[in-house]
Amino acid sequence: MRVVVCVKHVPDIQSARSFREDGLLARGGEDDTLNELDEDALEAALRLVEAHPVAEGAEPHEVVALTVGPAAAVEALRRGLAMGATSAVHVRDDAVAGSDAIATARVLAAAVRHVHAERPVDAVVAGMAGLDGLTSLVPAALAALLDWPQLTLADRITVEDGTVRVRRETSTDVEELSAPAPAVLSVTDQAFRARFPDFKGILAARKKPVEVLALADLGVDPATVGLGGSAARVVEAVPTPERAGRVLVTGGAETVPALVDYLAQKGFA
Amino acid sequence: MNVLVLLDHGDGRLRPTALELLTLARDLPDARVHAVWVGADPAEEVRAQVGAHGGHALHHVLVDGADDRLTASVVDALEAVRAEVDAPLLLVASTFEGKEVAARLAVRTGAGVVTGAGGLERDADGRSVATKTVLAGTWTTRCAVTGPFGVVALAPNSVQAAPLAQPAPAEVVEHRVEASAAARAVTVHSREPRPTSDRPALAEAEVVVVGGRGVEGDFTAVEELADVLGGAVGATRVATDEGWIGHEAQVGQTGVTISPRLYVGAGVSGAVHHRGGMAASVTVVAVNSDPDAPIFEFADYGVVGDLNEVLPALSEQIRRRRG
Ligand SMILES: Cc1cc2nc3c(=O)[nH]c(=O)nc-3n(C[C@H](O)[C@H](O)[C@H](O)COP(=O)(O)OP(=O)(O)OC[C@H]3O[C@@H](n4cnc5c(N)ncnc54)[C@H](O)[C@@H]3O)c2cc1C
Numbered sequence: 114m115r116v117v118v119c120v121k122h123v124p125d126i127q128s129a130r131s132f133r134e135d136g137l138l139a140r141g142g143e144d145d146t147l148n149e150l151d152e153d154a155l156e157a158a159l160r161l162v163e164a165h166p167v168a169e170g171a172e173p174h175e176v177v178a179l180t181v182g183p184a185a186a187v188e189a190l191r192r193g194l195a196m197g198a199t200s201a202v203h204v205r206d207d208a209v210a211g212s213d214a215i216a217t218a219r220v221l222a223a224a225v226r227h228v229h230a231e232r233p234v235d236a237v238v239a240g241m242a243g244l245d246g247l248t249s250l251v252p253a254a255l256a257a258l259l260d261w262p263q264l265t266l267a268d269r270i271t272v273e274d275g276t277v278r279v280r281r282e283t284s285t286d287v288e289e290l291s292a293p294a295p296a297v298l299s300v301t302d303q304a305f306r307a308r309f310p311d312f313k314g315i316l317a318a319r320k321k322p323v324e325v326l327a328l329a330d331l332g333v334d335p336a337t338v339g340l341g342g343s344a345a346r347v348v349e350a351v352p353t354p355e356r357a358g359r360v361l362v363t364g365g366a367e368t369v370p371a372l373v374d375y376l377a378q379k380g381f382a
Numbered sequence: 383m384n385v386l387v388l389l390d391h392g393d394g395r396l397r398p399t400a401l402e403l404l405t406l407a408r409d410l411p412d413a414r415v416h417a418v419w420v421g422a423d424p425a426e427e428v429r430a431q432v433g434a435h436g437g438h439a440l441h442h443v444l445v446d447g448a449d450d451r452l453t454a455s456v457v458d459a460l461e462a463v464r465a466e467v468d469a470p471l472l473l474v475a476s477t478f479e480g481k482e483v484a485a486r487l488a489v490r491t492g493a494g495v496v497t498g499a500g501g502l503e504r505d506a507d508g509r510s511v512a513t514k515t516v517l518a519g520t521w522t523t524r525c526a527v528t529g530p531f532g533v534v535a536l537a538p539n540s541v542q543a544a545p546l547a548q549p550a551p552a553e554v555v556e557h558r559v560e561a562s563a564a565a566r567a568v569t570v571h572s573r574e575p576r577p578t579s580d581r582p583a584l585a586e587a588e589v590v591v592v593g594g595r596g597v598e599g600d601f602t603a604v605e606e607l608a609d610v611l612g613g614a615v616g617a618t619r620v621a622t623d624e625g626w627i628g629h630e631a632q633v634g635q636t637g638v639t640i641s642p643r644l645y646v647g648a649g650v651s652g653a654v655h656h657r658g659g660m661a662a663s664v665t666v667v668a669v670n671s672d673p674d675a676p677i678f679e680f681a682d683y684g685v686v687g688d689l690n691e692v693l694p695a696l697s698e699q700i701r702r703r704r705g
């Protein structure tokens with residue numbers, strides 16, 4: 114079985130994040146890190162292959178970590194390799210900078226096709242959201258671009274006889290869906306608590322192959338990505354002003370009448 | 383200008399966010415609102431509700447050959463309506479489902495997508511420009527759709543739904559589409575509704591009372607206040623992980639994103655993961671015994687105190703005030 118996992122390198126959400134003058138998120142800081150939610154995607158992929166012992170003489174399973182991002186994004190791949198991914202693909206091209214989620218998905222789709230052409234892929238697994246933009250657009254866009262079935266927000270995954278089956282919770286229902294492989298999945302953060310890479314894993318990761326590709330290697334027209342290839346853009350970004358007229362009181366039940374007045378004034382009491 | 387609105391529905395009825403989207407759409411300059419209902423028959427009152435909220439037409443689309451609630455099917459339905467109604471803008475609710483529809487449609491049409499919008503206007507150049515709160519509430523951005531077609535996913539409670547003074551009934555247009563291969567490829571083996579409560583749905587509620595680790599396993603005081611305020615009950619990830627309340631109550635970056643008019647956090651520290659899912663709340667009230675809790679940095683009204691004292695007194699006094 115071969116599973117590609119999409120991992121993104123993002124600014125640490127505990128750090129002071131900001132936008133640049135041109136409306137793009139400031140990236141490339143010291144604190145940038147693997148998107149936490151993609152650790153769950155890696156974990157899901159690793160568990161999936163581990164659930165299928167490799168038959169005698171059969172080809173070994175592969176988990177391929179894939180990222181689209183600047184040079185520093187290799188750190189996200191290294192983390193994935195340390196967790197147990199077997200190889201990695203890094204699409205790195207200056208023309209990609211400024212891509213929105215849909216343009217990013219175009220590059221990811223081309224990279225998945227590139228892998229698939231050489232070594233057939235059974236599934237692509239993504240995280241439920243990038244903790245930077247929190248758009249949750251990429252997995253569905255990727256499925257549409259590849260024209261592979263979409264099975265998103267899974268919390269249970271099995272692959273049997275070429276069929277991918279998932280359990281998922283929507284805002285209103287619990288569903289079980291299946292589709293023929295290859296399919297595009299995303300996973301929630303509920304069911305795949307990620308393993309911690311051990312020292313051996315970290316050492317091994319240094320020796321695992323990372324294939325670096327440019328847009329030209331993938332046949333992606335640079336005009337379809339980056340700012341020019343994105344149909345939406347940030348035109349203004351400002352730090353949110355502090356909430357005005359804030360009140361802070363200390364005490365117990367005796368503080369409540371004033372709070373009730375406050376709520377009444379806002380129309381809630 | 384034609385504006386398409388994807389109607390969120392369940393059990394044949396519109397969800398509250400659908401009325402908010404219609405209200406926003408019809409108030410855009412020169413808007414002619416085309417509401418789209420995908421799936422089996424809408425209840426009798428839907429046509430009147432759509433008309434009352436400014437919908438010019440109600441497009442009722444049946445999808446053949448695939449489950450009509452799959453994202454791919456909904457996109458097939460929207461494409462069928464778009465083939466007849468030329469519109470530069472589609473509004474959807476900013477739920478996971480709504481965002482996935484936006485993503486797939488963007489691939490098909492080249493649309494520019496903005497998710498989690500808190501407001502929307504058309505600028506002097508006729509572009510759709512949305513405002514949104516990002517980076518766990520620390521930044522506010524304006525995002526413009528630069529191409530000819532945009533999909534904007536609107537956060538709940540961004541506008542107050544309001545019927546028109548002189549509504550006209552919406553014209554019903556029936557459509558039938560053949561599902562695409564992408565939709566047909568997916569088999570639905572089971573679909574069970576998640577348990578619902580009598581309280582409003584968390585994502586859409588105007589008032590949300592959230593309990594965190596500080597409730598120490600007992601949500602009674604949180605539930606009581608939510609009921610007095612007619613609101614929903616939410617929780618932090620700690621409270622759901624502890625099993626004190628179901629996971630569906632989790633508010634935050636990986637739980638439900640909420641934007642109520644009133645958020646009350648009790649025993650909630652205000653961690654960035656949590657903040658990311660509630661930063662767009664209009665008024666934030668926090669009760670926390672630790673004066674250094676981060677939630678006080680973004681609360682409009684903070685009480686440094688014990689929630690076991692403050693919450694019951696608050697419920698009691700609001701109830702008494704209302705008589
Ligand atoms: C990938 C990832 C995703 C996450 N997603 C989410 C998410 O979506 N939503 C979410 O909420 N969290 C999420 N988290 C967890 C998040 O980081 C915090 O751990 C969590 O929000 C803290 O919950 P809490 O405020 O209940 O607990 P704590 O941080 O422990 O705070 C409890 C607070 O209660 C106060 N308190 C205690 N007793 C009382 C009392 N008697 N009266 C008043 N106050 C009292 C304390 O002073 C303290 O401030 C995520 C974490 C990760 C790693």
Ligand SMILES: Nc1ncnc2c1ncn2[C@@H]1O[C@H](COP(=O)(O)O)[C@@H](O)[C@H]1O
Pocket residue numbers: 119120121122148150151154179180181182214217221238239240241242243244246247248249250251252
């Ligand atoms: N640049 C990227 N490189 C690799 N994977 C990505 C990238 N952007 C998004 N993803 C994947 O798509 C998921 C959802 O991201 P988003 O749609 O940006 O919220 C992430 O959890 C990743 O798995």
